Amino acid sequence: MPKIVNFDEKIDFICEKAYDEFIKNGVNNFSLNKFIESLNMSKGQFYYYFKTKEELIFEVINKKSEKFFIEMEKKIEEANTFYKKLLALFSIYLDLSAPENIPFDKLMKDTFYMYLNVENKFIKQKNAECYDYLFSVTNGIFDDMIAKKVLKKSAKKFIPSLIATADGMYLQSMILENYDLKKNLMEYIKILDGLLKK
Numbered sequence: 213m214p215k216i217v218n219f220d221e222k223i224d225f226i227c228e229k230a231y232d233e234f235i236k237n238g239v240n241n242f243s244l245n246k247f248i249e250s251l252n253m254s255k256g257q258f259y260y261y262f263k264t265k266e267e268l269i270f271e272v273i274n275k276k277s278e279k280f281f282i283e284m285e286k287k288i289e290e291a292n293t294f295y296k297k298l299l300a301l302f303s304i305y306l307d308l309s310a311p312e313n314i315p316f317d318k319l320m321k322d323t324f325y326m327y328l329n330v331e332n333k334f335i336k337q338k339n340a341e342c343y344d345y346l347f348s349v350t351n352g353i354f355d356d357m358i359a360k361k362v363l364k365k366s367a368k369k370f371i372p373s374l375i376a377t378a379d380g381m382y383l384q385s386m387i388l389e390n391y392d393l394k395k396n397l398m399e400y401i402k403i404l405d406g407l408l409k410k
Contacts, residue, residue: 223261226251227272235315239269239322263334269323270338276316280304281345288353294362295405297353302378302401306394321386346375367408374404 233247244265248258262268280303287300299306308317329335350371357363377400385393 219261223271224275226258226261226268227275230268231272231276231319234269234272234319234322239319244268266326266332267334269326270335273319273323274338276319277304280307285349288349293405294353294357294409295401297357298374298401298405299398301350301353302397305378305382305397309394324386343375347371350375361410363408364410370404370408 229251230242230247233242233250242265245255248255251258262271284300284303287303288297291297291300307313308320326335327339351368354363354368354371358365358367378397381391381393381397381400384396385391
């Protein structure tokens with residue numbers, strides 16, 4: 213009788229192995245053929261799970277990001293001020309410099325060029341899903357703070373610029389060697405906190 217393989221478990225297994233390989237040798241030195249060989253599976257089996265190297269990379273990042281998002285949502289829930297909720301919202305950026313997160317940060321920086329390929333429908337969809345999630349969580353924070361009369365109703369107009377500014381700061385941290393993302397983002401959140409509160 214053939215062994216029944218759980219689809220999700222196999223995806224998790226492949227992603228864990230790929231992440232280890234990306235961290236060990238870097239994305240640019242990653243050989244998909246050698247990787248498939250190391251898994252002891254045929255190309256046909258591999259392509260059943262992932263159509264391209266890019267899909268594999270995105271799924272690895274997605275799986276690794278889940279822990280950040282779960283932790284972020286928990287921190288938002290526990291935070292009792294608008295300032296602390298914004299710190300929690302952007303904890304993924306603020307926590308990237310922690311030693312345990314440096315490999316993930318390197319992977320993000322090594323693959324950043326992929327996010328700019330808006331011609332690729334898969335990448336375009338993944339980017340849209342990420343931003344939909346981020347806007348949804350941010351809207352929840354603002355709605356909560358407006359309901360508690362901490363923020364002005366007009367504060368929600370700042371959501372797009374808040375997210376764009378945080379992304380821009382992350383991009384600067386990739387380009388400028390001495391850019392202190394944590395310090396600059398925390399200062400920006402503090403300014404926004406003072407500006408938007410009633």
